[in-house]
Amino acid sequence: MENQASNEGSLYQKRIPIYPRSVKGKFRNFKWAILAVAYLVYFGLPWLPWERPDAPDQAVLFDLVGRRFFIFDMALYPQDIIALSMALFIAAVTLFFVTTLVGRAFCGYFCFQTIWTDFYIWIEHLVQGERPARIRLHKQPWNFEKIRKYGLTHALWLLASFWTALTFVLYYGYAPELLHKFFTGEMVNAGYITVIALTISTYLAAALLREQVCIYMCPYARFQGVMYEPETLVVTYETKRGEGTKGRHPAVQGARTREERQAQGYGDCIDCEMCVQVCPEGIDIRDGLQYKCISCGLCIDACNTIMDSMGYPRGLVRYDSETNAKSDNPVQPKLDLLRIRTIGYGIFILIMTGILVYNLATRTSFEESVQQVRQPLFVVLTDGEIRNRYQVRITNKTDHEETYVITTKGIPDGALDFGGLTNEVKVRAGKSLMVQVNVKLTPEEAAKTDTFEFIITPKDKPEEAGIRKVRFSSKHEG
């Protein structure tokens, strides 16, 4: 309501500034822990050394020029894109799984937007003080104190944004070398552009836009509803207990203890608004489940603190399911794991993880492909024999030069012609090589041969031989 009133006469909605109050509690501690781990991983990984024979000693390195992606002991190539899509699929299903169990846990605890915003609010708090101090500062006219504090806050935000952006770039090369290049002006333009773009976008998203990203830009907030079920645990205000029969009421003289309040028909909610003040999205959880709620649990911490100080039982705001919270006798909320959705998602996760692990475990040391030349599909030679041509491409994914032997099955041995080369091909580490192979058959043989197989065998790992079935064409179809 307040929202609409302030916009009277204006076509555009103004952002209502939010000054989240700091809070202590188990959800706050959980969020700090995740933030610490996430930042340690993100900012630290590019600096983790890792022995490599043919690339910089860096644990995680995305070599765009060489098209190789090193993740600890794994070297992935663009051909392994299937593993990435599988990982993304698993991530998506895990998200659905978690959402149907405990609501938007990703939003509240793990999303970059949440983590960075949390960190930026912490900076704001550090420089400008607690919520009332920040509101006072916002309202006071521009003076030296306001300029100093706002300037320092924005400077720290920009610094954090810059380091975030720079760290992202460090993943794409040898970090110490890149860092030196960056500050001596020797980095490629793409690097500088990326750093500038990410600095600006991080600053915008985490310092200025904050909850507006979740409310206006993020699609997940809008479709979360379809993943919720009545059994899903969500941050819930127990209306019946909080409102009583006469609604919430401040804990004034004569309405302090529960007995006094219950006698007068008041609920347990003393209307202190702590749950609203700590909310980074600026909402009131007592209005019920809403799309703006990112389910971070800070209002639970806030309410529990107040309940403790009032001597009331905890859990007026808690993680609970709709069915339980609305029932006449709510019991201790618990995870409801055995539902069609959770079981379905769970099975999907297991299957896809199984496939991914199998996929990564059985990766071969090379990649082969054989393509028939289609222009022309076949050639009739002077003696009436028929020739097809094939392009055999071998990608060596090891860190040393390797020799591959090309043989065939299903056609006579003499039919292969490598045009001056032999059937043993040397391919350098991490490189691809394409070899043209001519296959010549007599008209009689050609009539019998519809398909045959190319066999590409690494010389020192015969067990990894790759087999590719190809067609042999001798007449135009139809």
Add this chain to the structure above:
Amino acid sequence: MSHETESKFQNTTGHVWDEDLQEFNNPLPGWWLWTFYATMIFAVVYWVFYPSWPIGKTFLKGINTIEYVNDKGEKKSSSWNTRALLLQDMNEASKAQEKWVSKLAATPFDKINTDPELKAFVVSAGKVLFQDNCAACHQSGGQGKFNFAPNLTDDDWIFGGSYDAIQQTLVNGRHGIMPAKGGNAALTDADVTALANYVLSLSGEQANAASAEKGKELFAGAGVCFSCHGADGKGNQAIGSANLTDKIWLWANVPGAKSADEKVAAVKEVITTGLNRGVMPVWKGRLSDEQIKLLTAYVHELGGGK
């Protein structure tokens, strides 16, 4: 009636049509609006730096300049344009290729085939050159076009399939000529039929034996065919006369003929009218020496050479 609806929806623009048709006033989010303004400012800044508005026969060029090397190798500077940008890109690309181009230039033809990486370069870079310059006649895969341009992927070479012969063909061009009736206008229709039957029999095609026997005499005699195609009909690559004994046909549509009569008719037509169509243009001057060498190696690779 309209009073009722008005009281229900307070936040409207106040415009009412047809008594109760109203417009909601849902504000745009501020960030969206400012992004919109930002794009406007971006456009104005863009006009200052880049070519934008047309003015009569010219246009606003913008203050941005670009330096490039033109096709004569001269360094130039002009107001920013995408053509210069393309030239820049092309220069960068050819610099990236230089290592391989110079390696190819320094490698004798017969050594190219023994270096798998160089050969792979010939196949990929040669294909691009071939598509740009040769594919119009010889088709994208070098498979040629019947009655027009020879197939380069088979093992029949009209003017020779050695590296030197292919290079000569590219440098100087070729022109294949066959006079009508071999230059002897006195040949009758029956004579031509006999010659056609003989030529078909040379390739192992079905032919009228008696007619072919007569054709054989004419081939070596009055028809003067032998003077170009040789007494054995195997042709002469020095002058580009076709080998009549193989199974490859370029001008007479024998493979496409449905009956023996059609085959005879197809060959007869070529003999009667002669040929003056097999023109390969001169590429010296249009392509650099390195490009001609690359194409030579590529074409040799296509058909396996000779």
